[in-house]
Amino acid sequence: MVLTIHEHFPPHGPLETPAVLRALVVAHRHLAGLKGVPRSTPGTVLKNERSGEVVYQPPSPEQIARLLHKQKHEIRAHYRFYSLDLINNIFYPPYTKVAFFEHDLGVSRVTATRYLDELAKGDILDKHRLGRENYYINRELVALLFNLPPLDMDGVP
Numbered sequence: 001m002v003l004t005i006h007e008h009f010p011p012h013g014p015l016e017t018p019a020v021l022r023a024l025v026v027a028h029r030h031l032a033g034l035k036g037v038p039r040s041t042p043g044t045v046l047k048n049e050r051s052g053e054v055v056y057q058p059p060s061p062e063q064i065a066r067l068l069h070k071q072k073h074e075i076r077a078h079y080r081f082y083s084l085d086l087i088n089n090i091f092y093p094p095y096t097k098v099a100f101f102e103h104d105l106g107v108s109r110v111t112a113t114r115y116l117d118e119l120a121k122g123d124i125l126d127k128h129r130l131g132r133e134n135y136y137i138n139r140e141l142v143a144l145l146f147n148l149p150p151l152d153m154d155g156v157p
Contacts (some may be wrong), residue, residue: 034145059144067144071124078122081115090125094141 101112120127125136
């Protein structure tokens with residue numbers, strides 16, 4: 001299976017929220033069959049066929065586990081609404097929305113919105129509007145999965 005995320009990004013210029021969200025949705029669809037099964041073969045990389053240059057190296061299971069542990073403890077320490085379902089919802093896939101939260105946590109739309117907005121205010125998630133929906137992105141997880149440098153979100157709606 002070849003995952004071509006680059007097709008969903010603009011060829012030049014800054015990454016904008018809609019492009020990032022589309023890429024996350026595509027990645028999620030491709031990874032859906034792997035839910036809960038992190039990469040177990042060390043050294044797996046994607047290389048440029050011509051130059052041999054490593055263009056992507058997925059995070060190790062240990063890196064993913066460390067981030068999960070860190071975020072779980074941050075949420076436990078600072079929020080009264082911690083649950084394992086909440087952690088699963090913001091960690092797999094690396095984005096969520098109110099309807100997912102409602103369904104997975106069994107809470108009302110108002111409660112789901114309040115929880116997600118509080119996590120966004122606490123810098124656990126980034127909130128982005130696309131069309132009529134708000135998407136909440138687990139920025140640290142996306143950065144880890146895609147080996148991205150820290151994003152400068154100043155001035156981005």
